[in-house]
Amino acid sequence: MSQQKTAAPKAASETQLVGRAQRGEEEAFAALFEMHKRRVYSLCLRMTGNVAEAEDLTQEAFLQLFRKISTFRGESAFSTWLHRLAVNVVLMHLRKKGLQQVSLDEVDTSQDEPVKRDYGDNDRRLLGSVDRISLTRAIADLPPGYRTVFVLHDVEGYEHNEIAEIMKCSVGNSKSQLHKARMKLRDWLRQNQGLMTAGEPVASDQAPTER
Amino acid sequence: MDDTRRQRTAECDCFELELAAYLEGESRPFVPAHLRECRFCKVVFEDLSRLRTLARELPLEEPSRAVWSNIRAQLATQRAFAETAGVWNWFWQWDFLRRPLPVATFACMLILGCWFTAPRNYPQPEPAASLAASRGETDLVRSMAFAGGATGLEQAVRELEAAFKARERSLAPDVKATYEHSLSSLDASIRECNDSLQREPGNSLAHEYLFAAYSQKAEVLSSALEIDEGR
Amino acid sequence: MADRHQQITKKATAMPFGLGIILCSLALPGILVAADGNRSEKTFETTPSPRVTVSNMTGQILVRGWDKPQVHILCTVISPRVEVDSEVLPPNELADKIHFSTHLLDPLTVGKDQTADYSLDVPMGSSLEIRNPQGSVRIEKLQSDDTSVETVGGAILISDFSGHLFVRSIGGNIDVTRASGRVEAYSITGDLHFVSPETSKLRATTTSGRIFFEGDFADGGDYSLSAYSGDMDIVCPRSASFELSAKTVRGKLENEMPMTIRHQPATPLSSANSLFGTHLTGKATVSLKSFSGTIRIRQR
Numbered sequence: 219m220s221q222q223k224t225a226a227p228k229a230a231s232e233t234q235l236v237g238r239a240q241r242g243e244e245e246a247f248a249a250l251f252e253m254h255k256r257r258v259y260s261l262c263l264r265m266t267g268n269v270a271e272a273e274d275l276t277q278e279a280f281l282q283l284f285r286k287i288s289t290f291r292g293e294s295a296f297s298t299w300l301h302r303l304a305v306n307v308v309l310m311h312l313r314k315k316g317l318q319q320v321s322l323d324e325v326d327t328s329q330d331e332p333v334k335r336d337y338g339d340n341d342r343r344l345l346g347s348v349d350r351i352s353l354t355r356a357i358a359d360l361p362p363g364y365r366t367v368f369v370l371h372d373v374e375g376y377e378h379n380e381i382a383e384i385m386k387c388s389v390g391n392s393k394s395q396l397h398k399a400r401m402k403l404r405d406w407l408r409q410n411q412g413l414m415t416a417g418e419p420v421a422s423d424q425a426p427t428e429r
Numbered sequence: 430m431d432d433t434r435r436q437r438t439a440e441c442d443c444f445e446l447e448l449a450a451y452l453e454g455e456s457r458p459f460v461p462a463h464l465r466e467c468r469f470c471k472v473v474f475e476d477l478s479r480l481r482t483l484a485r486e487l488p489l490e491e492p493s494r495a496v497w498s499n500i501r502a503q504l505a506t507q508r509a510f511a512e513t514a515g516v517w518n519w520f521w522q523w524d525f526l527r528r529p530l531p532v533a534t535f536a537c538m539l540i541l542g543c544w545f546t547a548p549r550n551y552p553q554p555e556p557a558a559s560l561a562a563s564r565g566e567t568d569l570v571r572s573m574a575f576a577g578g579a580t581g582l583e584q585a586v587r588e589l590e591a592a593f594k595a596r597e598r599s600l601a602p603d604v605k606a607t608y609e610h611s612l613s614s615l616d617a618s619i620r621e622c623n624d625s626l627q628r629e630p631g632n633s634l635a636h637e638y639l640f641a642a643y644s645q646k647a648e649v650l651s652s653a654l655e656i657d658e659g660r
Numbered sequence: 661m662a663d664r665h666q667q668i669t670k671k672a673t674a675m676p677f678g679l680g681i682i683l684c685s686l687a688l689p690g691i692l693v694a695a696d697g698n699r700s701e702k703t704f705e706t707t708p709s710p711r712v713t714v715s716n717m718t719g720q721i722l723v724r725g726w727d728k729p730q731v732h733i734l735c736t737v738i739s740p741r742v743e744v745d746s747e748v749l750p751p752n753e754l755a756d757k758i759h760f761s762t763h764l765l766d767p768l769t770v771g772k773d774q775t776a777d778y779s780l781d782v783p784m785g786s787s788l789e790i791r792n793p794q795g796s797v798r799i800e801k802l803q804s805d806d807t808s809v810e811t812v813g814g815a816i817l818i819s820d821f822s823g824h825l826f827v828r829s830i831g832g833n834i835d836v837t838r839a840s841g842r843v844e845a846y847s848i849t850g851d852l853h854f855v856s857p858e859t860s861k862l863r864a865t866t867t868s869g870r871i872f873f874e875g876d877f878a879d880g881g882d883y884s885l886s887a888y889s890g891d892m893d894i895v896c897p898r899s900a901s902f903e904l905s906a907k908t909v910r911g912k913l914e915n916e917m918p919m920t921i922r923h924q925p926a927t928p929l930s931s932a933n934s935l936f937g938t939h940l941t942g943k944a945t946v947s948l949k950s951f952s953g954t955i956r957i958r959q960r
Contacts (some may be wrong), residue, residue, distance in 0.1 A: 242511025247504065251497055256489035263490050273496050274765045282502050306612070314761070315743040316473055347527050353483050372484035397449035503767055581682065601770065604794055607813040607831040611848035614868040616952065625909060632911050638888060638951045640771045649830055649848060654810070656793055 229255060236296055240288050251280055258304045264369045265308045268360030273309055278305040305370065305384055312362050356406045364399035371396050444470050452477060484559075506599055582643045589650035600656065608653045615649065618642045698740060702941070704731045704748060706755040709785035709805075715761040718794035718814075719775040725784035725801040731758055732781040739773040741766040814890075815850075822858075833869070851890070859883075866890055869951075874960070877902045877944035886949040894948065894957045903942035906957070907934035908950040915957045 232253065238246035258279050263272035283300055291300060357365060357373075366385065370376040371392075376384070378392045385392065444463045451457040464471045504510060597605055622639035625632055668829040706729050714721060729933040735744045749757040762776040762857035775795075782788070790797050796814035799807065804823040807920055809816050818825060819837040827834050828846040833853070836843060854862065858874075862883045864871055870890040877883060877900050885892060893956045896902075897919070903922070906913055912933060921938030933955075948955050 242509060243502075244510040246509070248497070248501075251500065255492055255496070259492040260487075260490045264487075271880065273492055276492055276496050277499050277503075277767070280496075281503055284500075284504055302613070314747055314763075350483060350487055353480070354487065368484070372481050373487055375485070393449055393453060397452075400452075400477050400480055400572075403480060404473070499767060601794065604812055608848075611830045611867070614849050614889075618867055621889075621910075621951065632909065634951070636905055636951065637949075638909070641865070641886075642867070642888070645846075645848060645865075652810075652812070652830065 233292070233294055236287065236290060239284070240290070249283060254300055255280075257301065261301070261304055261369070261374060262308055264354070264357055264373055265312070266307075267360075267365065271311070275304075275308050276406070278311075279307045284305060285305075301374075302384075309366065309384065312366065346389055352407060352410070353403075356403050356410075359406060360399060360402060364395060364402055367392055367395040368399040368403065372400070438467075441467060441470055448474065448477070452481070461635075582640070582647065586643050586647050586650065589647055590653070593650045593653055596654065600653065604653075604656065608649065609651050612646065615642050615646045619646070670904045689870075696960070699736045700735065700744065701734045702732070704733075704746075704755050704756070704758055704958055705729065706783060708732050708783055709787065710783065711757045711789070712780065712782050712806040713757075713759045713789040714778060714780070714791070716778065716790075716792045716795060717762055717764075717774045718772070718779040719792070720795055721780070721790055721792050721797045721801045723778075723780045723782060723788060723790070723797075723802070725782045725786070725803065727842070728780060728781075729754070729783055730781070731755065731783070731786075733760065734779040735760075736777045737762075738775045739769055741769045741775060742776055743769045744776055744778075749934060765934070802922075852885075876900050877941040877946060881944040883944065884947045884949075887953045888951045889953050890952055892950055892956065893955045894946075894955075896957075897959050899940070900944075901942060902939040902944040902946045903938050904946050904948070905936050906946075906948040906955050908953065908955055910952040911950045912954040914954065916959050917957050 232250075232400050234254075235246045236248050239250055249323070255276065259276045260273060262275040262279070263269065266272050268276065281302075283303055290296065357368065360368065367381060371378070371386070378389045378396075381387075381392045382389045387395075440463055444460060444467070447457040447460050451460040460474075464474055593608075597608075600608070619639060619642045622635045622642060625635040626639065629635065673722045683685075692740070708729055710731065712723075712731060714858045733746070734801075737744065737886040741764060743763055745761050745763060747759040747761075747886040748755045760778065760780075762774075764774065781800075784801065784803045785805075786802065786887060787804055788799070788802070788809070790809045792810075792814055793812040794814060795811065796811050796816070797811060799809065799819070799821065801820045802823070804821070804825070806824050807821070808826040809818075809828070811832045811919075813828070815832045815835070816827045816829055817835045817837075818827065819835075821838070822840040823835070824842045825836070825839060826844045827836070830847070831849045831852050832847065833850045834845045834847055835855070836845060836857065837853075837855040838858065839854075840860070842861040843854075843859045843863070845852050845854075845862075845864045845914060847866045847869050849868045850866060850911055852866050852871045854864070854871075854873045857873070858878060860878050860881045862881070862885070864884070865886045867888040868890050869887065871885050871892040872895075873883075873888050873893070874886065874895040879901070885894075891911075900917075904919065913935055914933060917939050919935065919939055922936045922938055948957075
């Protein structure tokens, strides 16, 4: 995974913290939380697109971590283990919410709808002007399935075989969903480029989609 | 012809099919070749490449302070933090030992083992087969009723009671009140049955009610512990 | 839900001020209604006899059977920190299993804020499993092979049910009206009411609650009612045909129905009141037990 940086002294102190946390030391719990909270929260935020949900899922992930910490045996890096746990927490939440989030109040949109094609577009380069805030908004507006694959692969650095294992799909499916997610993001950013540069927030229903 | 209107060709379709694999690092000679010829597809390619770069560089976000406060409060409620260092911390590392049903099962198996191997010099209590066969009993209670009779059941109830007392504070007040009322009703019935059996040891109905009261008490306590564990 | 609220707010602020005032005042009743809770509604296409499970914390759950192969849910929550999730299997076909659960987004949400009210319309042949610890459950018009309901303090009300019913409450009352098939009802301190039962097999147990049974006994039916300290009232028509076994250790036995006394019990119960007899041709089997409660058998 691209963001995994474990310098030797940090790994040693993290190992000590884990050991102390396994013995129930509150300070060790707090230190582990401080070390990993941003990574876990960012993952939750990007996969849900919602601050309140992301905070709740972050809490849930750390609570599960602390309940299960005694089972950590050091076969993988602690951060890898925690990250995978957080991903599972978010996916479980998204699976449970899946229909309710999409369908109870809104029209159900299939994840297999065709990706927009660039018919009639000129050669404007889009993404020189796109900043990280715009991209964050665009990711939040993706359908949940696309969002998950994009965040796991392009943001968090998971490989397709890992994503396939996590999401219980084929590698081919993961690749196909990722490509569709990127194309959809590109379309969204193109449609909202003018408004984005003016600094106005864009409501999701104001993003026109061309066919 | 308006130069801004794109003329999509069959090569563009082929490019799009190959693009995903090319971006994953797979060899697709057609893609770079087409990029040299088609400025529209080149824009698409550059956009997607830029997206990937931006995605990797997204900054980490900071959660609010409330997140740790909530986590800490929950862990404190669950008594996750060790009060003293030493042998109990080692003991409580074994997660299953904190769960009442495995503890109760283990204790009962131990007691039943002693009971089976102990010398028999008193008649076994009559099991209340009609009540124990009901779907209203837990599997644990059913197996114990079959195997061990009232003694094993009594022990299991004591274990569950201890677990309940340790965690009853985490129940909502109205739920706790309902459970306490029910448990006191069952305790009253157990006392009365025991009184009755002291006067009339052969009273089969009293035996039946005594066994049923213990079974129901075990079930009520298990149900309270399940609610506490959020099942 | 939060995104939709944000969208509505953004549109309102862009309008002219005067028009906004007028529209806001017209919308005020709607806002007040909406402020009572967040509603969501959904219909699922299902097989003819799906399994529907509900896991709630507190609130009212109402389930009605209908003749459509659909499950329709209308749920209302008081707090935005409470969410109702649905899980459907299989995911992209007619649903055979649907699970609804209420969960807290904020673990510190307590008391009435945890309330989620459900109103479900389900195919009549559905199997149900409902857990609502602090709330009540009402089920109407169902023909179910397997329905189970559990509460802690909330009441359970079942009417016009046929099939196999299992209901359990720690402290809540249980009312079963016009039920046929097999019924098992358990409570510790709650009362059990059976009205116009058409069951072939009834088992009911309460510790300190009362039992009230009003109706006839089905031919070949098997009825077993047990109360520890609560009283038991059986009211049946003159035409009821049953074989009775009634015993109580310390309570009283009062019987108005003419009985042919069958036999004396083999096991001595010198301090017990008991009655073993047959009314008319004894087509149903009725067993009534109590420890210290009074058993009354009356004619309607």
